[in-house]
Amino acid sequence: MSKMIFVNLPVSNLNASVAFYEALGFTNNPQFTDDTAACMVWSEHIYVMLLTHTKWASFTRRPLPADGASEVMLALTCDSHASVDAMNMTAAKHGGTADINPIQDMGFMYSRALADLDGHIWEAFWMDPAAVAGAN
Structure with missing residues (x-):
């Protein structure tokens, strides 16, 4: 498996x-x-x-995190720079919060963080495939 x-x-x-x-x-x-x-x-x-x-x-018996607390930030790869932007805009349109952290643009990698309806943090990111392969 x-x-x-x-x-x-x-x-x-x-x-x-x-x-x-x-x-x-x-x-x-x-x-x-x-x-x-x-x-x-x-x-x-x-x-x-x-x-x-x-x-x-x-x-679990552990309490839920308090509103506004950060428990974890989960990162998801996206297919392109534009798809990172689209995910953030879509989150905002559907009740989430876009850009809860500053946008990170390092040229070879681009990311934006969003929060879902309950404040769970997701970071959508794109990385240049050539950079991943070590060409840059």
Whole structure:
């Protein structure tokens, strides 16, 4: 079996969060979705489990982070500089917050951070494939 990652996130409104993540380009996997959780697929190996607060509490006794706190920043690769911009604009149009951190443009790499409806931080980034291969 290939290595995979399942990111589990507590959300206050499951239906609104599903719609938000679908707008960003995730697809819902109904096989692992019910009224307490939704499986959102980014790629063959990256899944985000959106969990109601009640469902979240069944996995951990730790409290939810306070509003405005940062628990983690999750980075997702995008196909182009323009797709990074599009993800940020889409997040803002669907209730998220665009550019919660300064835009980073290093020439070979470009990133912008956004927050979802519950304040979870995502960093969309593009890296020049030639730079990744060591040509730059």
